Amino acid sequence: MKHPDDSGIAHGGPARPEATIPALPPAVCFAGLELPAGVLRTLSRLGVREPFPIQAATLPDALKGRDVLGRGRTGSGKTLAFGLPLLTRTAGRRAEPKQPFALILVPTRELAQQVTEALAPYAEALQLRMATVVGGMSIGRQVAALRQGAEVVVATPGRLHDLIERNACRLGRVRITVMDEADQMCDLGFLPQVVDVLDQVHPDGQRMLFSATLDREVDQLVRRYLHDPVVHSVDPSAGTVTTMEHHVLVVHGPDRYAVITEIAARDGRVLLFLDTKHSVDQLTRHLRASGVHAGALHSGKSQPQRTRTLAQFKNGEITALVATNVAARGLHVEGLDLVVNVDPPTDPKDYVHRAGRTARAGESGSVVTLVPAGQRRETSRMMAGAGIEPTVTKVRSGEAELSRITGAKAPSGTPLDGGPAVPRPKNSNAPFRGLGTSKDPSRGAGGKSRKAGEARKLAEARKAALVRRNG
Template structure:
């Protein structure tokens, strides 16, 4: 594996901050999240959706009605995707026809395939020259880049399209080689893509389809100047799509500058509650909060727990492991391979508690995750919505629990009101039946655990085979020596 040079690491950290917790500078008192400063919204408030000059095509009720390549239709069947989600049915008739689009749908509503199927179908049959991709998806975090790649990979393969992921924290040399070999579709975080362009390893002048996924978060993280600089390099007149779970005035510049007569689809209200999701505010005493958190973590089933800083995440993870809970930490201070392994272990159940900063608030999909806990209450309505969006995905049910002390209760209720949420409020204590009823909390074993690599991550070792391979080699050397002696005697 090619190692990143110190310069590569430094430049990617400076630009990418794809740790997902934050980036850029801000005015006023900084709020820490995941060890980085977070940029607040430049202008708070709901984004005024632009009008559409050209009428939109009617929604599609089935994928077969969309006129997509037969390979894509076959791949959808193979993946068990049979009926379009609302945002897919609303946007695809227009985006497949080449229209620019502005789409909003809650997290887990199927946005990735909504833009991905159109991007792949419109790129099908073309072949990229070295260093010149034909389609680009820009995302704010490494985790979201990986999720988009995983979601689109089977459909890209069905069309023989080469898909490359470009993110910080991993070998830039390997990514450069993939681009030199030719990649029709690139999924990228802004900082690493800029690094590759600056090195001469990528050009965007042949990109005909561009997608901005979670554009509002890119603006919040301070990526807007980089995003606009990248968009200025793509082919003029190409198709642009902007999708997000929330749209606010931060994206107004992008819409006005880069989208031409876009079709606008707002499937869900920006702050709308998911009907299959329960919201609880649990008031705990400050001295009892840690014990209540530990009991929730010891429940049967997986849970994501959000805290404000990476130091708090590491501290709680150590405490949970010491109490007998199989926990792992995820934050911007972890290397990308560490983060990838942690997420894989959580998805398979090898780890049952993911303790995380906002790095896990977007771009993390885990099947059948029914509980999210805000150990540290969020300070922004969008953070609340995106943290909670890790559960109750694709129509499934789930609960979001926020632990508050008495002095935090009022502020949290105001924040949730701004997010359009009406929670159930309950005073609880550790060990009480009500805490168990809401969260499944139970007393941990108290026996410390150590998380070791599962069998799937261990390299195969076949000692017996290695011994068998060595013995013939020794025999061959002895035979060779005997032959050499006989030859000398002759």
């Protein structure tokens, strides 16, 4: 297995074009950089004292206008690494309607909003106008914002393409272009739209490409659009983060939802990942019926719903966020110390990005992956591909070891949305019946199957109906 620090295509290592000009020395502090006084005051006011490694490495080159190819673990501070140079080099200019000077491309709505929120104080200090262009929101309002004039546009490729087609945005004056999480944009099928956008921006402009993983999937973007880029790779693998613990919990199949419910009922927030929108909604309903303050996040939700759910999770109104991979990138929640893979990812990159929601900016956290005994081999291969050596533990619901690792505890059982409470087994180690079912007290570890129990209940109901009909 390759070491994460190798050129490392196996771990999503960056393509490494040969640069003819050596990289500048890393920055020691923000004050030593060519940053405007307003930016320095804003950094101080927001408590940003020293640059993170990815910022220290890339800021000197980016401020000089060089193309940058940067990789930093998610949560490592990439937004300011590209945002501060972009804003600084755009300051003092006033955009015409529909014609921005700088563009930040991101793969998801959530990341677009987060980037905008992170850069807004610095843009305000420099009197720069920002516009966020994403799907799921009013296109009319976005057209109006561009018509009024915006120096900086943060956009998802699909919605930006729509606005260009409507002649609501023209990119010929864009001199600085950032592609954040470029590998995910390629994975999501945005590559043709990204190429179309990059063909329209000013050909002599600055391009910066940032991601937690950079592999062959973005090579064509690097080779075609980045000119003599300086390459910086910082925190290359989730497996190298010393403040992050990785656990594989081997769970007995029928006990799976009981384990999940107890983890979700812990004190403190938890982010739970599942593969499908249906399973996210199903688990969320179950958790809320069990008394857990849970919310669902996936692409089937409207943007206002997604925004509201994220806000509730960040302020603690929701303690368990149940999500698909839409939450695997760009989501930053202060103090989130537990991520749970209810459905283990099959791609090592997905594991890296899910794990990156915790242990951010030097904080500590744990990543727990629930695995049925029969899937251990596949999960082990995936985690080896991510450079992870997890601690493997067999657990059952109600056991102290589960609580020690995750903080799991019994839920209140009081439904949050009305309806009957979800019954809890008297024996904490008894198998969980699954969603929408109740415990059959006649069935123990060696009892009848679930289908047999349901058949017996149906037969009893028919018999009772026959007795009533015959008087």
